[in-house]
Amino acid sequence: MAPLVEFTGVGFGYPRPEREREGGFSVTDVSFAIEAGEIFGVIGPNSAGKTTLLRLLTRVVSADRGEIRLAGRVIAPLAHAELARQIAVVPQEAPRPFPFTVEQLVLMGRYPHGPGRYFETDEDQALARAAMAATGVLELAGLPLEQLSGGERQRAMLARALAQQPKLLVLDEPTSHLDLRYQLETAALLRRVNAEQGTTVLLVSHDLDLAAEVCDRLLLLDRGRVARVGPPTTVLERSLLERVFRCPVAVDLNPTSGRPLVRVAWPSGRAPRQGGDQSSPSAQGSRSEGSR
């Protein structure tokens, strides 16, 4: 079966001033594919170009080189509404100021399916309610978004994306502002949506452990280029991570899930004693790791 998303030799560079201002960076010769129905993660350090990939996929910016295909069709000539019917993006943060209610927000997700209509149809309303139920914000429907907590806001934004009924759900740093409980909930939600509705999920994240736990496959970006694509065990490999992130790391295996667990080798904060320090955790960690 043809992959849902296919990047072939894609290159893009922001014009100079924008690069500094928006923190956007270029990508070079990026090629990868996302299979339908999988949960795909994009990871990498800050300047790697993760958000740029998203922007290229949703055609907020256009690729200078290469080709991007969605469900087999090149996206360059597609209208934005057409793209919006297939791809839904959950941004990192809720927009501010945002004076609308949760329900009004979620209904906005129905726009691509009827851009000519003035008001939404009953069917739109039903789909929106279903999306709100799926993410657990139905009781908050009449409240202004700004009155919700961080976690509730995120779920409302997710509901809006679900209301779009996309083939591909894209999340940009979905857990960056959430505390632990909501991080867990989000991960569970994504799993459920993917399993129940077969929606393909594309996740961009800083959080390597979340990516490892939730994603079927990962793409590691290094300064705009593909460093590796594959299942988490393949991509989250110590020497590769140390090269890309340029800091010492340790990779363990999560005993329950069998997925890789990335640990940063934190500095001890104590001055080194004469003749080396045998008792510092980092020394212990690397030794024990090396002895595996």
Add this chain to the structure above:
Amino acid sequence: MSAASRLALALGILGAVLLVVIALALFVGSAGLSPRAVARALAGRAGAESIESIVTLQLRLPRVVAAVLAGGALAVAGVAFQGLTRNPLAEPAVLGVSSGAAFGVVLAQISGLQLSFLEVLGVATFAFAGALLAAAAVYMIAAVPGGLSIQTLLLAGVIVGIFFTSAITVLISIMDYNRLGGVIYWLLGNLAPIPATSLALFAALALGGSWLILRSARELNLLALGEEAAVQLGVDVTRLKRRVFTAAALLTGSVVAFTGPIGFVGLVVPHVLRGILGQDNRLLVPTALVGGGAFLLAADTLARNIVAPAELSVGVITSFCGAPFFVYLLRTRYRATL
């Protein structure tokens, strides 16, 4: 209640209010006509040369129509600018767009355009161009990537307004002393009976501009998500901004061309409507059209009668009400977003 039925209800109520205000405006005035006389004139049963006919049909009625059109146009322009800039304090006068349009008109008057139909069109064109110029200047000054900075927007509006007001002063200074009184009077913003052909043109411009904004109402809502998110939902943001911008400038320009600069209608009316109906532009735009008309007509009726037989300029009344209202908004509701 669904949005559509809420809109219908709101329009029904506002429409009734508008009719009441229209009736009031037609029945009250310096001529001291009895209600029965006015009714006779309206029904066409008074002689064409009778006082009640002349006053009601040739003086009051055109003025009422002009007031409703101007008020509606200004309120819709306010909603448009507020949706575009995501700032509830944006409106044609605050953004200096009225001053730009006024400059256009004064320029047209100095270059000698008088009042045949084509020349009325010419004056309206100058006004529209001035409005567009001012709005573009404000937008360019205040735009930063990711949207419009609120503080900069308001400041830019003030500055652009000052610039065009100064430009008007330059024009005035080369104008003859005898014509000064007339121009200064015009700059206060007045409603007066407008001849039928001009009124038809005014109506076409006001309703046409409002229609353009109405069509974009749903997309204006989506703009609140942020420009990038709106693009990702399928909105053609560039074209949307251009369309709404141009339409709002057209509305402002046409009002200024036919009645002079009148301020704050686009601030007060949308704000009140938002308090009742919420933020959905699809409800705000049509109700602003009707509500704005009622508001300005009420203000003008007050202006006409409060110190009768002398008349106040309606622009004076809206400014006196609008400026404190603006301060109130700034200090209470929108302090958090500044």
Add this chain to the structure above:
Amino acid sequence: MKPARVAALATLLLLVVSPAAAFTVRDMLGREVTLAAPPQRIVSLVPSVTEIVFALGGEARLVGRTDFCDYPAAAQATPSVGGMVNPNLETLVTLKPDLVFATDEGNREDTVRQLARLRIPVYLVHANRVAETLDLITRVGAMTERQAEVPRVSGEMLRRIEAVRKAVAPFARRRVLYVLWPDPLIVPGRESMLTELIEIAGGASITATDGEAYPRFSLEAAVARAPEVIILADHSTGASTAGRSAPDKWKRLTNVPAVQAGRLYSADLSILHRYGPRVPDGIEMLARFIHPEAFR
């Protein structure tokens, strides 16, 4: 015979000879004004015209005036339609006028157009010279059917003007600066009647060739022309509420001959800027300022 008198007499004769039924006249801007009959209900939007109507004894036909039509005192009894710039059209229409006097210097063009749309005949006036004032008196006389009074009024005016000319003739002309408004400095130019009035009164306006009616002028240039008499318009009389003249600012210009000689005067605006029967009053006042020695 002075050209003014010829013009006045000629117009008089022409109008006396024309029929009293439906007629068309040309107003002072050359527009054709058609009336079904001599007007019986006249509204004057021009204070000067109001004065003339009263001077000719035609006030019975005057049904409306502006707030600024404050002379003579009897004019207060006539209903007012508001200001010159923004007369209340409803009030005006209620008076059922069959003729409205208006001017292109003080009334708005829009008002004139509105009246035209309401099919109310408008007679436009414009007078920047003494001769034109006399012409205006004749025309008003014709419209109010008080032609018989015109020679008396005009004659009196001409006699008094002649008297002033004779009184100041022996003396050298003095340079005069007339200040309509001090800040910004606004002075009478080529098209202003004041220039001629100053000339009749034995002076020479130092701004006589500048600009049109009332141009802006620079204070430095005014001082450089060394006026020997400075006359400041006082706006605070009558219905106008604009400020008084403020001589103190001028007294500081000690290098100006007028200030050195103490010839700094304040003049009643409403007399000097109206083109009606009080023109001689204005000229006499100016003459006393410019050549006080002629009247001792």
